């Protein structure tokens with residue numbers, strides 16, 4: 001099964017109209033060199049419209065979050081999935097560890113967001129991963145199972161036919177500590193294996209991204225792993241040269 005690499009930039013709460021335009025302009029100059037890789041940028045919600053208008057060819061638009069609600073109403077500060085679709089958004093992150101830990105999103109809430117995304121034809125990028133404490137107490141697989149099962153139970157295994165999963169060990173996010181290729185591959189193989197027990201075809205086709213301090217100098221060894229199909233990039237996605245350097249690593253491995 002050939003899976004096209006996906007390199008996604010999660011800009012988190014960064015950017016401005018000017019900075020975003022400069023970043024996109026620098027990316028646009030080089031997208032031809034990474035034509036075999038799908039590129040995704042996820043700016044803040046208030047920047048989605050302006051970024052959408054400046055999007056270079058070959059780059060798609062993603063959001064960082066959405067409401068679990070499926071109908072408009074009195075939900076102050078929330079964003080309905082259809083509002084994202086209307087702006088040309090194609091992907092949306094759900095369950096990023098910062099949403100889970102800083103904003104109290106439970107496994108069930110993340111599953112509801114996954115469902116709400118698909119109801120609007122958005123492709124959810126389901127983020128999963130363990131904390132350092134959980135890894136050190138040998139709970140990594142248990143945490144991944146719990147996080148994945150919450151979505152499988154609410155949405156069904158078939159829903160993963162149109163989704164992406166990002167494995168992001170919390171201890172590697174923004175810390176400069178990257179999981180070793182062996183650690184990352186082990187977790188990715190576990191995720192694919194868990195899905196495979198329910199549907200081998202979907203497990204074989206779904207893209208599994210690694211996230212956590214990915215940089216141009218470690219992207220190649222991570223992306224070369226059998227079950228790693230790209231990256232969810234935080235800090236390095238804010239610098240065009242780094243984001244493109246990571247995309248080039250994926251390009252060099254593309255067939």
Ligand SMILES: O=C[C@H](O)COP(=O)(O)O
Nearest residue numbers: 010173174212213234235
């Ligand atoms: O969504 C991206 C991840 O949180 C990784 O962030 P990072 O590349 O800054 O470690």
